[in-house]
Amino acid sequence: MGTERVKITDASNEVSYANLPMGDTVLLANRLTSITALEGVIIGTRGQANFVLNTEDAIDDISIPANAYAQRELKWLVRYQDDVNGESGSFEIPCPNLTLRAVGTDFADLTNAAVIAFAAYVNTYGVSRDGNAITMVSMEVVGRNL
Numbered sequence: 001m002g003t004e005r006v007k008i009t010d011a012s013n014e015v016s017y018a019n020l021p022m023g024d025t026v027l028l029a030n031r032l033t034s035i036t037a038l039e040g041v042i043i044g045t046r047g048q049a050n051f052v053l054n055t056e057d058a059i060d061d062i063s064i065p066a067n068a069y070a071q072r073e074l075k076w077l078v079r080y081q082d083d084v085n086g087e088s089g090s091f092e093i094p095c096p097n098l099t100l101r102a103v104g105t106d107f108a109d110l111t112n113a114a115v116i117a118f119a120a121y122v123n124t125y126g127v128s129r130d131g132n133a134i135t136m137v138s139m140e141v142v143g144r145n146l
Helices: 029-037 113-125
Strands: 002-011 015-022 045-051 074-080 089-096 133-143
Touching: 002 029, 015 029, 015 089, 029 045, 029 113, 089 133, 113 133
Parallel strands: none
Antiparallel strands: 002 015, 002 045, 074 089, 074 133
């Protein structure tokens, strides 16, 4: 099992990372799809991306995002379920695009095109801690625990 580790810079020029669980057979073309899908649900600046089994880097954009709400303290909490054993898991993505929330909630609108694209990528290439296929259940905006 591998992890796509993507650097994200917020509007305060602080860096955080999204760690997307992926299978070992993720090809470079699929990695580019994951980065594009990730960019659709964040407002921070996406920087360098590394796959733990393949250290080939994507372009590292070091610019500061124009959107002041691009803060690493806010994150998408992506919840998923293992397709084989039913166990739940999650991972976080900093600098969520808050406009993707369903009206009146902290959850992503699962009918939004950017969210659909991201969910499709996670459902196709994501894996659980046990290495099984996963299904994304939800994306919720969460803050930093102080």
